[in-house]
Amino acid sequence: MKPLIVLFASFLISGLAMWLMGYETDLQTAGSIAMAVMLSFTAVSHFVFVKGMAAMIPGFIPFKNALVYLTGGLEFVLAAGLLFPSLRFATGWATILFFLLILPANIQAAVDKVNLQTGANDGPGLSYLWFRIPLQVLFIAWVFLSAVMAG
Numbered sequence: 001m002k003p004l005i006v007l008f009a010s011f012l013i014s015g016l017a018m019w020l021m022g023y024e025t026d027l028q029t030a031g032s033i034a035m036a037v038m039l040s041f042t043a044v045s046h047f048v049f050v051k052g053m054a055a056m057i058p059g060f061i062p063f064k065n066a067l068v069y070l071t072g073g074l075e076f077v078l079a080a081g082l083l084f085p086s087l088r089f090a091t092g093w094a095t096i097l098f099f100l101l102i103l104p105a106n107i108q109a110a111v112d113k114v115n116l117q118t119g120a121n122d123g124p125g126l127s128y129l130w131f132r133i134p135l136q137v138l139f140i141a142w143v144f145l146s147a148v149m150a151g
Contacts, residue, residue, distance in 0.1 A: 010034035031146025032082040039079035046072025051119035056109035089151020
C-alpha cells in the first residue's frame with residue numbers, strides 16, 4: 001500500500017511543481033518522476049528489510065541476501081534511468097521486465113505468509129495477492145504509459 005501512496009503523491013507533487021514553475025505540465029514526465037520516486041522508496045527496503053526480502057525468494061534460488069541487495073541496487077538504477085528522457089524508453093522496458101520477474105517472489109511471499117519487515121511467516125497471506133497482483137499490473141501499465149509511450 002505504501003508504494004502506491006508514494007507513487008500517486010509523487011505524481012501529484014511532480015505535476016504541481018511543473019505547473020508552479022511555469023512549465024507545461026507533462027503527465028508522462030510526471031509519471032516517470034513518480035515511478036522513479038516509488039522505485040527509490042522500494043529500493044531502500046531491500047537494504048533495510050534484507051531478511052524479509054530474502055524470505056520472499058523461492059527456496060531453490062541461492063545467494064538470497066546478495067540477490068536482495070542486487071535488486072535493490074537495480075531499482076535505484078531503473079529509477080535514475082526513468083529521469084532521463086533519452087533513456088526513458090529502454091529503461092521503461094527494463095522496468096516492466098523487472099516487475100514481471102519479481103512477481104513470483106511476491107506470490108511466494110503471499111503463499112508463505114512472509115512478513116516483509118521481520119522475515120517471519122506471520123504476514124497477510126494469500127489475501128495479499130488480491131491487492132498485489134492488480135498493483136503489479138498498475139505499475140506495469142504506469143511505466144508503459146509514462147516511459148515506453150513517451151520514448
